[in-house]
Amino acid sequence: MSRGISVNLSDVRKQDLKHVWHPLMQHAGRREDDLLVIVSADGCEVTDAEGKTYLDAYGGIWNVNVGYGRAEIVEAVYEQMKTLAFYPIVQINAPAAQLAARLAELLPGDLDHFFFVNSGSEANETAIKVARQYGRAMYPGENRFKIISRYLGYHGFTMGAMSATGQVRRRAPFEPLAPGFIHVELPTRTAHGADAIARVIEREGPDTVAAVLAEPVVGGGGVHVPPDDYFPGLRDVCDRYGCLLIFDEVITGFGRTGKLFAAEHWDVVPDVMTLAKGVSSGYLPLGACAVTEKVWSAFLGGPDEGKEFSQVSTYGGHPACCAAALANLEILTRERLWKNAEAVGAHLLSRLKDLSSPLVKDVRGIGLMLAVELQNEDGSELDGERTQEFGSALRAAGVITGKMSHVTAGSEPVFTMAPPLILTHEQADRIASAFVTALRAIS
Ligand SMILES: Cc1ncc(COP(=O)(O)O)c(C=O)c1O
Incomplete structure (x- = not known):
């Protein structure tokens, strides 16, 4: 793909500084050159307006699974837009129907019905609403509205999804959030497992609990992989109390963790x-919100029963977006990219675990979803200035990563990675080398 889009760098920077409100960023005291102006991308690399190329170890924002510059996705979108650029999903469009059928083949179990957003x-707003309506349909006389989710989990920026989010600093400025959301600790090997959630359901009253919502592997909260018995146990707990188990596979889906879906690690549907x-890898x-036959059947009824799902999205099921997703899934499955995520992810994890420095507190992850947590030499949290210096040093070494931000208090010195699933062993080595260089820079 062409790298040749020319921009007037100085104009773009001025326009941005004056008019663009960036996420999670303090604008007072901003410098004109504090962010990169990314102008093109190919494979795992992005290039800025000054011609410098970076290895994007963050895969956009945990999402560019098939990598940048896939002409076949662009062509599929172009062809779709030439014939039908848009029509709402209140009628049928072919790409949406085909995408739903393809997803039904790929998702585990009988998750066969899809509401597109x-x-x-x-997607999480939709899931929360589905769970509440399902609870009322299935348990007349009960009032199942509570959603149990976990501290450190992230589910989105809208009020419902933010209410389920367990990142205290993300939530604080907007409180009070929606009522009916309860947070529990993430599991460890010895505590806060599925039994702890059963106890919370008992205390709250099972007839008030609609669902448990969880990221199979927590992403933005710092990459936390659960013990193997946690989700099978939680599946049993949800069945025992009649509440729905909702997996937020927004990050973990489509190969990220070394399986097509993280649910497959534990055989849980x-x-x-x-x-x-x-x-759609961001193209x-x-x-989408996918539901099983059991859930779907609760929304079926006569014309006057009011069982239909009363929600509409202007752009949900947009034909061009569905065409992009179909082409993206074709690439993902043809190249079996979850296999590469598993192999190269294991290699990168072991290279990062080899980082021998008193500044490294923990290295963790699964597939191509990884994190390195830093500390001061004395084991205290790495201070803010050094954390910032470390991020700058990674970038100077040509690697972009994520960084935990606005989750907890403090400097949050956790550098996260979710590179495209096409990452090579050589590129994984470049990421590990950048960590070596950056550690040296702050030692
Ligand atoms: C696990 C998880 N769920 C939901 C979301 C929200 O997705 P979006 O930013 O597309 O609204 C994110 C975004 O990072 C996420 O990581």
Whole structure:
């Protein structure tokens, strides 16, 4: 793909500084050159307006699973837009129907029905509403509205999804959030497992609990992989109490963790699964809420029973976005990219675990979803200035990573990675080398 789009760098920087409100960023005291102006991308690399190329170890924002510059996705979108650029999903469009059928083949179990939206936040909003309506339909006389989710989990920026989010600093400025959301600790090997959630359901009253919502592997909260018995146990707990198990596979879906879906690691089929990010690898926005036959059947009834799902999205099921997703899934499955994520992810994890420095507190991850947590030499949290210096040094070494931000208090010195699933061993080595260089820079 062409790298040749020319921009007037100085104009773009001035326009941005004056008019663009960036996420999670303090604008007072901003410098004109504090962010990169990314103008092109190919494979795992992005190039800025000054011609410098970076290895994108963050895969956009945990989402560019098939890598940048895939002409066949661009062509599929172009062809679709030439014939039908848009029509709402209140009627049928072919790409949406084909995408739903393809997803039904790929998702585990009988997650066969899909409500299309435009983002992960909307997918989770939808799942929360589905769970509440399902609870009322299935348990007349009860009032199942509570959603149990976990501290450190992230589910989106909209009010419902943010209410389920367990990142205290993300939530604080907007409180009070929606009522009916309860947070529990993430599991460790010895505590806060599925039994702890059963106890919370008992205390709250099972007839008030609609669902448990969880990222199979927590992403933005710092990459936390659960013990192997956690989700099978949670599946049993949800069945015992009649509440839905919702997996937010917005990050973990579509190969990220070394399986097509993270649910496959534990042979667990959730009742509801939310999807976004890797479903279209960012070529166009798309999200979806998938439900099993059991959930679907609660929404079936006569014309006057009011069982239909009363929600509409102007752009949900957008034909061009669905065409992009179909072409993206064709690449993902043809190249079996979850296999590469498993192999190269294991290699990168072991290279990062080899980093021998008193500044490294922990290295963790699964597939191509990884994190390195830093500390001061004395074991205290790495201070803010050094954390910032470390991020700058990674970038100077030509590697872009994520960094935990606005989750907890403090400097949050956790550098996260979710590179495209086409990452090579050589590129994984470049990421590990950048960590060596950056550690040296702050030692
Ligand atoms: C696990 C998870 N769920 C939901 C979302 C929200 O997705 P979006 O930003 O597309 O609304 C994100 C975004 O990072 C996420 O990581």
